[in-house]
Amino acid sequence: MEFSGSSTEEVGTAARAGDGRALEELCRRLRVSFLVIAKRRVWDIDVAEDLTQDALSIVAERITEVSGDAEVVPWCLTVLRNIVGNYYSSRRRLERLGPLVGGFATRWHGGVDSDAEQARDEIRRMVPRLSSRCRQLVEWVLEGYTAEEMQQFLDLSSRNALYMRLYRCREELKVMRESERGMP
Secondary structure (H helix, E strand, C coil): CCCCCCCHHHHHHHHHCCCHHHHHHHHHHHHHHHHHHHHHHHCCHHHHHHHHHHHHHHHHHHHHHCCCCCCHHHHHHHHHHHHHHHHHHHHHHHHHHHHHHHCHHHHHCCCCHHHHHHHHHHHHHHHHHCCHHHHHHHHHHHHCCCHHHHHHHHCCCCHHHHHHHHHHHHHHHHHHHHHHCCCC
């Protein structure tokens, strides 16, 4: 089937029906629009490229799941909107996590920056006694790995899973510290 005279919606309908060439043409057409939209939303061409690619991947994977009564192009735009929204949510979480990870040692001493190095030393001293799960995570935090890197290293499906592990490690450190100081 030749698509030169077809609308994007017609091409999308053919792609939804399982036509591989139609899917390629749909992604080719959507790529330019998606890139323009994403760039307007994030103001960074590299991030916009990544978001566009992510959205097109989802379109390619799930186009056949779109119900027959739904229009394809609005569905595709919704995919992009969700990808951009997830980016902003993730970025906000990263911004909140940044101080958590970066200030791990600072928080250890009640938020006093001048005690951060002392806190890092104290945490490093405790690391060998941590559970293996926490030991690796705390070492990564102290080495300055980002939340995104840690999530990838641990092969975690969600950032919340990483947050929960960080929380558990902080609690483990807190209990260990309290026991050293003779606190109940």
